[in-house]
Amino acid sequence: xxxxxxxxxxxxxxxxxxxxxxxxxxxxxxxxxxxxxxxxxxxxxxxxxxxxxxxxxxxxxxxxxxxxxxxxxxxxxxxxxxxxxxxxxxxxxxxxxxxxxxxxxxxxxxxxxxxxxxxxxxxxxxxxxxxxxxxxxxxxxxxxxxxxxxxxxxxxxxxxxxxxxxxxxxxxxxxxxxxxxxxxxxxxxxxxxxxxxxxxxxxxxxxxxxxxxxxxxxxxxxxxxxxxxxxxxxxxxxxxxxxxxxxxxxxxxxxxxxxxxxxx
Ligand SMILES: [Zn+2]
Ligand SMILES: [Zn+2]
Numbered sequence: 001x002x003x004x005x006x007x008x009x010x011x012x013x014x015x016x017x018x019x020x021x022x023x024x025x026x027x028x029x030x031x032x033x034x035x036x037x038x039x040x041x042x043x044x045x046x047x048x049x050x051x052x053x054x055x056x057x058x059x060x061x062x063x064x065x066x067x068x069x070x071x072x073x074x075x076x077x078x079x080x081x082x083x084x085x086x087x088x089x090x091x092x093x094x095x096x097x098x099x100x101x102x103x104x105x106x107x108x109x110x111x112x113x114x115x116x117x118x119x120x121x122x123x124x125x126x127x128x129x130x131x132x133x134x135x136x137x138x139x140x141x142x143x144x145x146x147x148x149x150x151x152x153x154x155x156x157x158x159x160x161x162x163x164x165x166x167x168x169x170x171x172x173x174x175x176x177x178x179x180x181x182x183x184x185x186x187x188x189x190x191x192x193x194x195x196x197x198x199x200x201x202x203x204x205x206x207x208x209x210x211x212x213x214x215x216x217x218x219x220x221x222x223x224x225x226x227x228x229x230x231x232x233x234x235x236x237x238x239x240x241x242x243x244x245x246x247x248x249x250x251x252x253x254x255x256x257x258x259x260x261x262x263x264x
Contacts, residue, residue: 011051018044019154053081195256201242
Protein backbone atom coordinates (compact mmCIF):
# COMPACT_ATOMS: atom_id res chain seq x y z
CA UNK A 1 0.00 0.00 0.00
CA UNK A 2 1.22 3.47 -0.82
CA UNK A 3 0.15 6.54 1.04
CA UNK A 4 0.07 9.81 -0.79
CA UNK A 5 0.20 12.88 1.36
CA UNK A 6 0.59 16.55 0.69
CA UNK A 7 3.18 18.89 2.14
CA UNK A 8 0.57 20.48 4.34
CA UNK A 9 -0.86 17.23 5.65
CA UNK A 10 2.66 16.26 6.60
CA UNK A 11 3.24 19.63 8.23
CA UNK A 12 0.16 19.17 10.44
CA UNK A 13 1.15 15.61 11.28
CA UNK A 14 4.57 16.81 12.45
CA UNK A 15 3.02 19.67 14.37
CA UNK A 16 0.61 17.39 16.23
CA UNK A 17 3.38 14.95 16.89
CA UNK A 18 5.46 17.79 18.25
CA UNK A 19 2.64 18.80 20.58
CA UNK A 20 2.37 15.23 21.73
CA UNK A 21 6.03 15.26 22.79
CA UNK A 22 5.62 18.76 24.19
CA UNK A 23 2.83 17.40 26.36
CA UNK A 24 5.04 14.54 27.57
CA UNK A 25 8.03 16.81 28.22
CA UNK A 26 6.17 19.52 30.09
CA UNK A 27 3.32 17.89 31.99
CA UNK A 28 3.94 18.10 35.72
CA UNK A 29 2.59 14.62 36.40
CA UNK A 30 5.17 12.91 34.27
CA UNK A 31 8.57 11.72 35.47
CA UNK A 32 11.65 13.90 35.03
CA UNK A 33 13.10 11.57 32.42
CA UNK A 34 10.32 12.68 30.11
CA UNK A 35 12.18 15.98 29.71
CA UNK A 36 14.16 14.24 27.03
CA UNK A 37 11.06 14.39 24.84
CA UNK A 38 11.88 18.05 24.32
CA UNK A 39 14.25 16.77 21.72
CA UNK A 40 11.52 15.25 19.54
CA UNK A 41 9.19 18.09 20.24
CA UNK A 42 11.68 20.62 18.85
CA UNK A 43 12.78 18.52 15.91
CA UNK A 44 9.16 17.99 14.87
CA UNK A 45 8.06 21.60 15.16
CA UNK A 46 11.01 22.68 13.00
CA UNK A 47 10.01 19.99 10.51
CA UNK A 48 6.44 21.32 10.49
CA UNK A 49 7.80 24.82 9.88
CA UNK A 50 9.97 23.60 7.02
CA UNK A 51 6.99 21.97 5.32
CA UNK A 52 4.85 25.09 5.72
CA UNK A 53 7.62 27.19 4.18
CA UNK A 54 7.76 24.80 1.25
CA UNK A 55 4.01 24.88 0.78
CA UNK A 56 4.06 28.66 0.53
CA UNK A 57 6.86 28.43 -2.05
CA UNK A 58 5.04 25.68 -3.95
CA UNK A 59 1.86 27.75 -4.17
CA UNK A 60 3.85 30.50 -5.81
CA UNK A 61 5.63 28.18 -8.22
CA UNK A 62 5.96 24.42 -7.99
CA UNK A 63 9.64 24.58 -8.88
CA UNK A 64 10.53 26.89 -6.01
CA UNK A 65 10.75 23.96 -3.64
CA UNK A 66 13.60 22.39 -5.55
CA UNK A 67 17.25 22.99 -4.90
CA UNK A 68 17.91 23.20 -8.63
CA UNK A 69 14.93 24.20 -10.76
CA UNK A 70 16.48 22.60 -13.86
CA UNK A 71 16.80 19.31 -12.06
CA UNK A 72 13.76 19.04 -9.82
CA UNK A 73 14.62 16.09 -7.61
CA UNK A 74 16.10 17.33 -4.35
CA UNK A 75 14.04 19.83 -2.37
CA UNK A 76 15.56 22.82 -0.63
CA UNK A 77 16.79 22.92 2.95
CA UNK A 78 14.83 24.91 5.48
CA UNK A 79 17.41 27.69 5.47
CA UNK A 80 17.20 28.00 1.72
CA UNK A 81 13.40 27.91 1.86
CA UNK A 82 13.51 30.79 4.33
CA UNK A 83 15.92 32.64 2.07
CA UNK A 84 13.57 32.21 -0.92
CA UNK A 85 10.53 33.31 1.04
CA UNK A 86 12.34 36.53 1.85
CA UNK A 87 14.21 37.19 -1.35
CA UNK A 88 11.93 35.83 -4.05
CA UNK A 89 8.48 36.04 -2.50
CA UNK A 90 9.47 39.18 -0.56
CA UNK A 91 7.76 37.92 2.54
CA UNK A 92 8.44 40.23 5.43
CA UNK A 93 9.47 38.57 8.64
CA UNK A 94 10.33 40.58 11.66
CA UNK A 95 13.88 40.52 12.88
CA UNK A 96 13.20 38.71 16.13
CA UNK A 97 11.14 35.99 14.45
CA UNK A 98 13.93 35.45 12.03
CA UNK A 99 16.51 35.22 14.79
CA UNK A 100 14.41 32.64 16.62
CA UNK A 101 13.78 30.62 13.47
CA UNK A 102 17.51 30.49 12.85
CA UNK A 103 18.19 29.52 16.46
CA UNK A 104 15.59 26.78 16.22
CA UNK A 105 17.08 25.45 13.00
CA UNK A 106 20.50 25.43 14.62
CA UNK A 107 19.16 23.69 17.70
CA UNK A 108 17.40 21.11 15.53
CA UNK A 109 20.64 20.42 13.67
CA UNK A 110 22.53 20.05 16.92
CA UNK A 111 19.91 17.65 18.27
CA UNK A 112 19.88 15.59 15.10
CA UNK A 113 23.65 15.32 15.22
CA UNK A 114 23.65 14.44 18.92
CA UNK A 115 25.79 17.36 19.93
CA UNK A 116 23.29 18.90 22.22
CA UNK A 117 22.87 19.40 25.86
CA UNK A 118 19.39 20.74 26.10
CA UNK A 119 18.76 23.76 28.22
CA UNK A 120 15.14 23.18 29.16
CA UNK A 121 14.36 26.84 29.78
CA UNK A 122 15.78 27.77 26.43
CA UNK A 123 13.82 24.97 24.74
CA UNK A 124 10.66 26.24 26.32
CA UNK A 125 11.28 29.82 25.19
CA UNK A 126 12.16 28.86 21.66
CA UNK A 127 9.21 26.52 21.43
CA UNK A 128 6.69 29.13 22.54
CA UNK A 129 8.10 31.63 20.05
CA UNK A 130 8.08 29.16 17.20
CA UNK A 131 4.56 28.08 17.98
CA UNK A 132 3.32 31.65 17.97
CA UNK A 133 5.25 32.33 14.80
CA UNK A 134 3.73 29.30 13.05
CA UNK A 135 0.25 30.41 14.00
CA UNK A 136 0.69 33.83 12.50
CA UNK A 137 2.66 32.54 9.52
CA UNK A 138 -0.02 29.98 8.76
CA UNK A 139 -2.77 32.53 8.97
CA UNK A 140 -0.98 35.13 6.88
CA UNK A 141 0.40 32.95 4.13
CA UNK A 142 -1.70 29.81 4.08
CA UNK A 143 -4.96 31.57 4.78
CA UNK A 144 -6.40 29.52 7.63
CA UNK A 145 -6.33 29.33 11.39
CA UNK A 146 -3.73 26.86 12.54
CA UNK A 147 -5.98 26.01 15.45
CA UNK A 148 -8.28 24.06 13.11
CA UNK A 149 -5.39 21.76 12.24
CA UNK A 150 -4.47 20.98 15.81
CA UNK A 151 -5.94 17.84 17.20
CA UNK A 152 -8.42 18.61 20.04
CA UNK A 153 -6.38 16.49 22.43
CA UNK A 154 -3.64 19.17 22.27
CA UNK A 155 -5.84 22.23 22.63
CA UNK A 156 -4.80 22.52 26.20
CA UNK A 157 -1.12 22.68 25.21
CA UNK A 158 -2.01 25.19 22.54
CA UNK A 159 -3.74 27.42 25.10
CA UNK A 160 -0.81 27.13 27.51
CA UNK A 161 1.66 28.06 24.81
CA UNK A 162 -0.29 31.13 23.82
CA UNK A 163 -0.48 32.13 27.46
CA UNK A 164 3.23 31.58 27.96
CA UNK A 165 4.04 33.62 24.94
CA UNK A 166 1.97 36.54 26.17
CA UNK A 167 3.47 36.43 29.64
CA UNK A 168 7.08 35.91 28.79
CA UNK A 169 7.67 38.28 25.97
CA UNK A 170 7.69 42.01 25.74
CA UNK A 171 8.33 44.45 22.94
CA UNK A 172 11.69 46.09 23.37
CA UNK A 173 13.37 48.30 20.81
CA UNK A 174 10.75 47.16 18.32
CA UNK A 175 11.55 43.47 18.70
CA UNK A 176 9.89 40.75 20.71
CA UNK A 177 12.20 39.71 23.50
CA UNK A 178 12.04 37.69 26.67
CA UNK A 179 10.92 39.83 29.60
CA UNK A 180 14.26 39.48 31.38
CA UNK A 181 16.10 40.53 28.31
CA UNK A 182 15.96 44.31 28.71
CA UNK A 183 17.69 44.01 32.09
CA UNK A 184 20.32 41.63 30.75
CA UNK A 185 20.86 43.97 27.84
CA UNK A 186 21.27 47.07 29.97
CA UNK A 187 23.57 45.27 32.40
CA UNK A 188 25.77 44.08 29.61
CA UNK A 189 26.26 47.60 28.26
CA UNK A 190 27.89 48.57 31.56
CA UNK A 191 30.52 45.89 31.25
CA UNK A 192 33.12 47.25 28.94
CA UNK A 193 36.13 45.17 29.95
CA UNK A 194 36.76 41.63 31.09
CA UNK A 195 39.59 39.95 32.91
CA UNK A 196 40.88 37.03 30.93
CA UNK A 197 43.84 34.91 32.02
CA UNK A 198 44.67 37.58 34.55
CA UNK A 199 44.73 40.51 32.13
CA UNK A 200 42.18 43.13 31.34
CA UNK A 201 40.72 43.27 27.84
CA UNK A 202 38.21 45.60 26.20
CA UNK A 203 35.09 43.80 25.03
CA UNK A 204 34.26 43.74 21.34
CA UNK A 205 30.94 45.29 20.37
CA UNK A 206 28.62 43.73 17.83
CA UNK A 207 29.69 45.03 14.42
CA UNK A 208 33.34 45.63 15.48
CA UNK A 209 34.36 42.02 15.01
CA UNK A 210 36.27 42.48 11.77
CA UNK A 211 35.15 39.07 10.69
CA UNK A 212 34.31 38.01 7.16
CA UNK A 213 31.33 36.00 8.37
CA UNK A 214 27.89 37.24 7.36
CA UNK A 215 26.55 36.89 10.89
CA UNK A 216 28.65 39.92 11.84
CA UNK A 217 27.35 42.05 9.00
CA UNK A 218 23.70 42.18 10.04
CA UNK A 219 21.87 45.01 11.71
CA UNK A 220 21.23 42.92 14.85
CA UNK A 221 23.16 40.09 16.45
CA UNK A 222 21.59 36.81 15.36
CA UNK A 223 21.96 35.30 18.79
CA UNK A 224 21.40 37.91 21.47
CA UNK A 225 19.59 40.44 19.30
CA UNK A 226 21.59 43.60 20.14
CA UNK A 227 21.94 46.27 17.52
CA UNK A 228 25.20 47.12 15.81
CA UNK A 229 27.43 49.19 18.10
CA UNK A 230 26.28 47.57 21.36
CA UNK A 231 27.88 44.97 23.56
CA UNK A 232 26.46 41.50 23.21
CA UNK A 233 24.37 40.22 26.07
CA UNK A 234 26.80 38.26 28.27
CA UNK A 235 26.97 34.64 27.21
CA UNK A 236 26.01 35.39 23.59
CA UNK A 237 27.24 32.74 21.15
CA UNK A 238 28.57 35.38 18.79
CA UNK A 239 30.72 37.42 21.16
CA UNK A 240 34.37 37.23 20.20
CA UNK A 241 37.01 36.68 22.87
CA UNK A 242 39.16 39.85 22.89
CA UNK A 243 42.21 37.82 23.88
CA UNK A 244 42.31 35.00 21.34
CA UNK A 245 39.77 36.09 18.71
CA UNK A 246 37.80 32.87 19.11
CA UNK A 247 34.21 32.35 20.21
CA UNK A 248 34.12 33.60 23.77
CA UNK A 249 31.80 30.93 25.16
CA UNK A 250 33.96 28.12 23.82
CA UNK A 251 37.56 29.33 23.61
CA UNK A 252 40.08 27.98 26.06
CA UNK A 253 40.92 31.28 27.72
CA UNK A 254 39.93 31.68 31.36
CA UNK A 255 37.40 34.38 31.89
CA UNK A 256 37.32 35.69 35.44
CA UNK A 257 33.58 35.78 36.11
CA UNK A 258 34.05 37.64 39.38
CA UNK A 259 36.05 40.36 37.77
CA UNK A 260 33.62 42.10 35.55
CA UNK A 261 34.62 45.73 35.28
CA UNK A 262 31.95 48.34 35.24
CA UNK A 263 32.72 51.79 33.95
CA UNK A 264 30.69 54.94 33.87
ZN1 LIG B 1 25.20 38.74 20.45
ZN1 LIG C 1 39.77 33.31 24.09
